[in-house]
Each structure stands twice: as structure tokens, then as C-alpha cells.
Amino acid sequence: MASPLAPLGGYRLWMIALLAALLQGCALPPLDGRSESMALSNAEAAATRLGRALNEQVQAHPGESGILPLAEALDSFAARMLLVRAAERTLDVQYYIWRDDITGNLLLDALREAAGRGVRVRLLLDDNGVAMDARLLALDRHPAIEVRLFNPFSVRQPKALGYLTHFSRANRRMHNKALVADNQAAIVGGRNVGDEYFGATDGVLFADLDVLAAGAVLPALSADFDRYWASASAYPIDRIVPATSAVPAPTTRTEDDPRAARYLQALRESRFVADLLAGEHLPQWARVEMVSDDPRKGLGLAEREDLITHQLQQVLARPPVASLDLVSPYFVPTAAGVDAFSRLAARGVRVRILTNALEATDVSAVHSGYARYRKELLRAGVELHEMKRGAQPQGGRAGVSGSSGSSLHAKTFAIDGRRVFVGSMNFDPRSAHLNTELGFIIDSPVLAQAVTQAFDRDIPASAYEVKLDESGGLVWIERREGQALRHTREPGSTLGRSAWIGLLSVLPIEWLL
Template sequence: MIALLSALLQGCALPSLEGRSESHALKRAETADTALGRALMPQAQARPGLSGILPLADARDAFAARVLLVRAAERTLDVQYYIWREDITGNLLLDALSEAAERGVRVRLLLDDNGVSMDAKLLALDRHPAIEVRLFNPFSVRRPKALGYLTHFSRANRRMHNKALIADGQAAIMGGRNVGDEYFGATDGVLFADLDVLATGAVLPELSADFDRYWASASAYPIDRIVAPEGTAPAPVPHAEDDPRAARYLQALRESRFVADLLAGGHLPQWARVDMVSDDPRKGLGLAEKEDLLTHQLQQVLARPPVASLDLVSPYFVPTAAGVDVFSRLAARGVRVRILTNALEATDVSAVHSGYARYRKDLLRAGVELHEMRRGAQPQGGGAGVFGSSGSSLHAKTFAIDGQRVFVGSMNFDPRSAHLNTELGFIIDSPVLAQAVTQAFDRDIPASAYEVKLDEGGGLVWTERRDGQTLRHKREPGSTLVRSVWIGLLSVLPIEWLL
């Protein structure tokens, strides 16, 4: 048994990174003559130190904006994601990257290996001379990958959760969305209500430098050192547009006015000071220093605590005892603290819900207002709110402070984001964007979420506003006896640090 285990561990060892190619992001001055550079650099130069930020709340607009940037790129595309599905939108975006490479654009694609399952397709892309694919914290055993959690749990449990797409060093999309149909409104199943921002200006060099350090990190492995080719001939990369479902989705995108309005200047960005916060990629190996973690950077940037309001949105919300203490002290000072997370019926991770549920009563007793997004909720009036027009599950990660500053990024408010996964985000000094989050709590969220309160006896009550009526639920919506027992069991297990 010992000999077999030893052989298994040796077989799961990762290859050497010696001789790995080196590359760097181009400086903005080097891409000033590109289409994006000619369109965006004069605006940025007229506003030194500021960044242009355009929120992307609508799911299809968010995908259209990505395709637009990829098609507009002339020199480089740096792309970094946690999950990339092999579905309609995933294949369409891979097609767009392949077409960009055919135009001579250098494409660097960095994916977390836990979130992809299309080895042959990625290996085929990597064979293009203009495309290089790397996997973050890869699994040496490809089938089943889960074996890596048994042999190298400490490393395999740390994932790259960052999401960014940078075109010519001039424009980027950063936020909460992964690449998959459920994030871009291309499925009749689960649809995540999410939030990205399209950015240009002063923050771009910092974002490009951050991509460089992940690309060159000790966790980023060239895919051809991890994935063995199947057969002698390169696997062909199928064209996504051959799928009739993709054709229908593309037609819906063509009917959208977003891209046309964006190119015509109809979607003008907000220009604001932006601070980028990002984990040191060494966090993926458990080697990052405290001062190099995103949570520490947030404390430095947000040195002055909220004085009037804190509106926080996190789909996976596990405050821990320390977080409850922070929120309680804010509420005791008169700060209005409002939190939106997924209801049990809307969450896709029951274990995380168990980590949240155990703290609900403590938060409510302290004066914190709790809202839980209903499954398949529609914003008031059916319009597009700050988190999109609809969604069966919340996925946006944002918070607004005093209606003046807003965070948008990949980080959930949970121990996993704080201590295990690497994360990326922007803190934006924009009253317009911050107040949009605040207004969502005032207007949209009451119509699409349960408000959780304590009744006279100290029990939980879920209040729902629907069709002009107010409904009160004394039993948690979406719960069953089996599910309640399961969540109750999870809530007492010592697994909070994993959530």
C-alpha cells in the first residue's frame, strides 16, 4: 500500500518550469496607433490619473462587449478566467480568440485548471504560433482531476478566481463573470445575475502588470507540459457558429443596440479614480505575505470606515464570527448595513449557505438588514437593474460605501476568497456608480429578494413582496426536510475555512 501510494504521488508530480517562455504586456504607448489606442488614449490623456468605467450589468451586453474587444484588438489579448465552459458562449469566444490570432494578435490565455474540461481544444489552440495557453495550479492527472485533491490537497484547494480580458493594453473587462452560457443569458437553465465593468485609462497599465505577474508565476504551467496530445495529428477546433443554438444567440446579439451604441459613443463611461486590488499569485501556493493579499490592500485603500451606509452584495456570504463583529460595530455606530446574498432556493452551493445561515440571527440582532435573492426574480418594472434584468441566482460581488465608493471584482465575502483563492477587484471613487448600488437596495432588491427579519419570539421570518402583496414565510423558502437536516449538519462541521 505504501509503495502504491508513493508511486501515485510521484506520478502526480508537476513538470519543471525550466525553459518556459517569457513575455510581457505591451505599454500603452506601444499600442497608441491601434484602433483602440486612437479611440481611447486621447480621452485618458485629457483626464490624467482617472479611469473610464462602464458597468456591464446586462448578461448579453457583457458578452457582446467581450467579443467587441477581441475583434477590435490588433496587437495583444491577455485573458484570465476561473471557469471557461465548452458551451455556446465559451466556444464563440474561443473562436474569436482564434480569429484574432489569425490576424496576427498575440493571445495569452491563462485559465484555472479546476474550471476547464476541454484539454484537446485548448491544446489545439496552443499549437497556433500566436496563442499560448497556460493552466494555473494544474492537475497532473487529467482524469479524474479530483484525484489531485487526494494527492496534493493544499495546492489543489487554492484556485485562481480572477477574471479579466485586456485588449491592446487599452481597454479591459473585469468583474464577476466567468465564461459560460449561465453568465451571458445563453441558456434556459440557471442564469447568474452578475456585474462586470469595461475599463480604460489610468488603471490599465496596473491591470496589465498584474496579468504579467500571474502569467510568470510559479503556478502557471504551459498546457503542453500538462496535457499529452491524443494521437499524432492536432485536434481540429470546431467553429461554434456551426451550432444552431449559437446562431440563434448571435442573432439575438445582433439585435441588441449595445454594441452599436457603444461604437457611436452612446455609452459614455464614468471617469473616476480607481484603485486596483489583487492577491499576490503566490497565494496559489500558500506563500503570499499578509501585506500582499487583497484583503490587506482593501483595508489600506478603505482606511476610513463607513460613516453612513454600507451596501454589500455577495452571492457566497460567510461572514464568520469576525465579520459579524465588524458589521455589528458598524451598525452600533449608526451605519446602515444592508447585505444581499442568495436565498437557499437560489444558491448553487448548499455548503456555503450553511456557513451563512448560522450567523443570520446574530446579524439581525445587531441591526444588520439581510436580503436573500429569490430564484428567478425579476427587478421592479422588468428593467435592467445594476445586476442585470433577471437571474435565477446571484453572482455579482460588489459593495458601496456611503454612496461614494464602490467595489467591483471577483471576491466573495467568505473565507475562501480571503484565504485560499486569488482574487481581483477595483475600488472606484464614483458617487454615480455607488449610488446605483444603493438605489438597487431601495428599489430593485425589495421586489426580487426576501427580507429576513426576526419575529417576536426571535425566530426567522422571510418577507416577500410579489404582485402588490406582502407574504410572510416562517419556513425558509426552498427548504425541505432533507435539505434542512443536511444544512444543519454542515453548519456544525469544522469546514468554515473551506467555504
């Protein structure tokens, strides 16, 4: 007599066979025969138009880098377009997110135009942050352009299947953001490529910060791009995306999109580029050290000393003695971070932190990872500020189409009003342990004090200050037209959302945030 469990045994075998076939089908192709390329040598880079234009200032500041902050959304996009159009030999471009929208396509058009005049373009994108296979594959077919995808998903639709079949790898993303022209000038910071980062949307605008850089740090930045480009996680797009996906890639037709036309008109009317070329925007020349994760972190193979967290500890070996002002849109301090901030506050260091309020965040799960630590941080003497959704912070004006509000996206911190970090790294476990990150430590009192002054002057008007009341509960202080309004319920919360945040805060997901 057959066992009643026999059908279940056959079912399990069938499921195992199906899973094995699925895993085999999701395997990535080999990297054998992948083309090799490198950034321009210092001598080649110095001979370009950009090199000749920058030579006098570079020679006048040996060992230093010129840094120009880009806080305005429109100015930051204009600076990218300027670098792409100024490039003569090479463009090395690396981003986590690249949207198929107005600014994303305008910048792709500019890269294609640069390739048309003989510029070699290398475009490295994290595969989780792009959804335009056909357009990118068509771009890759240009003889002067090569597109690679970092930690790609072999199944293109739905990509989320990769999280089921290869979670450990798929959960590790390249969060770096950099654009390098001729190994002479670059933009590094927190912005991805998309309308919400550059003020071309009537939705929420991300308030962010980039820097335009030239000088001594450029060779290190280009070398870092080279190692990512040659890493075991960087796959030529034509090995991942089927050839049948390619479609012609026409330039953006602004007459078909009034929003695109308005944005281009705003770019033309912007004084930023003209003023920059006329010498009105002078960079701060300072010692700059680049910190960056080893790309092997994308496969979970990087050594501790090759992680950005370790490099930051080495560069910042001298701890703050007076102040630490930190801005992180996704702030999950963990118990270790709370302990570190508490020890600083106990030594008399003024610790101020700005992150998104619940009403402004775009990732509720991350907010839950922060909310659980608020009371402990406040009891230790740490000052907490949460950016309001409707705020228009200094330098982050609304978009051309009329933004419906802002969400903080800048990642920066200043120590003792002397040193400042600008880059892609959030203060959360994901940036520390999972995603790859990139940033600059800038030894500049002028730039560091700008962050400190923002906490003194601008942030009070655009953020809630979180405090403890007499009974130890949380209150949110909002300053509006000279008045201090006191909220005893978290702004933006509803009964359902509060319950969801509460549930997330007790789940063992902190390491993913």
C-alpha cells in the same frame, strides 16, 4: 511461529509503496525554459487603434479611468467580443471557469480569429474550471496563441485525484476574471465564461456585474496579468496535457445548434455595441485603484501585505460613516465579520447585505456557513436580503433561450454612496484565504449610488427580506404585487435539505467555504 499481524504489516508496506508511486506520478513538470512575454509598453499600447480612439478622453481625464458598468448578460458578452475584435497587438485573458458551450466556444473562435490577424493571445485559465483539454491544446498550437493552466492537475482524469494527492495546492484556485485588449481597454468583474453568465441558457442565469475599463488603471491591470503569467503556478498546457489529446478545433457551427443560432441573432440585434461606438454609453471617469492577490497565494506563499484583504483595508482606511451596501452570492461572514458588521451598525452605519436565498444558491455548503450567523447579524441591526430563484433583477434579464430563474453571482459593495468595489471576490473565507482574487475600488458617487439605489428600488421586488419575529425566530418577507407575504419556513427548504444544511453548519468546514 509467524505473527498473525505479519500480513497486515506487509499490506501497510504495499499501501505505502503504492501511495509513494501515486504521488510521484502526480508530480508537476519543471518550468525551466518556459517562454517569457510582457504586456505592451504604454507607448506601444497608445499607438494601437484602441489607443488612438481612446486618447482624447484619456488625455482629458489625467490619472482617472473610464468605467462603464455591464449589468446585462448579453451586453457583457457583446463587449467581450467587441474588445477581442478590436485588438490589434495583444489579448491577455484570465478566467476561473471557461465552459465548453455556446459562448465559451464563440469566444475561443474569436481569440483564434484574432491570432489569425497577428494578435498575440495569452490565455490563463484555472485548471479546476476547464474541461476541454483537447480543444485548448489545439488552440495552443497556433503560433500566436499560448495557453497556460493555473495550479494544474497532473492526472487529467479524474482531476479530483489531485485533491487526494496534493490537497493543499489543489484547494487553492485562481478566481480572477479579466480580459485586456492592447493594454488599453479591459473587462473585469464577476462573470466567468459560460452560457449561464451570458444569457445563452434555458437553465439558471447568473445575475452578475462586470465593468468595461480604460485609462489610468490599465497599466496596473496588465502588470498584474504579467505576474500571474510568469508565476510558479502557471504551466504551459503542452507540459500538462498529453500531445495525443489534441484534436482539430473547428469554428462553432451555429446551423448545427439552434440555440447558438438564436444567441448569435440576439447579438446581431443588440443595440449595445452600436450605441457604444456611437457614444451613447458614456463611461464614468473616476479614480480607480486595482486590488489583487499575489499569485503566490496559489501556493500558500503570499505575505499578508500582498493579499487583497490587506489591500482593501489600506485603500478603505476610512471606515463607512453612513452606509455599507454589500452584494455577495457566497456570503460567509465568520465570527470576525459578524463582529465588524455589528460594530458598524452600533455606530449608526446602515448595513445592508444581499446574498442568495437557499432556493437560489448553487452551493448548499456555503449557505450553511451563512445561515448560522443570520440571527446574530439581525440582532445587531444588520439588514439581510436573500435573492429569490425566480427573480429577474435590474440589468440581469433572462437568457435568449428563456432562463428558468436567476442565481446571484455579482460581487460588489458601496460605501457611503461614494466608493464602490467591483471584482471577483466573495465575502467568504475561501476568497480571503485560499483563492486569488482581483477587483477595482472606484471612487465614483454615481456608480456607488447605483448600488445603493438598487437596494432601495429593485432588490425588494427580487429578494426576501429576512427579519426576526417577536420570539426571535426567522421570517422571510416577500413583496409581490404590492403585498407583503410572510414566510415562517425558509423558502426552498425541504425536510431533507434543512437537515443537510443543519449538519453542514456544525461541521468544522468554514475555512473551506
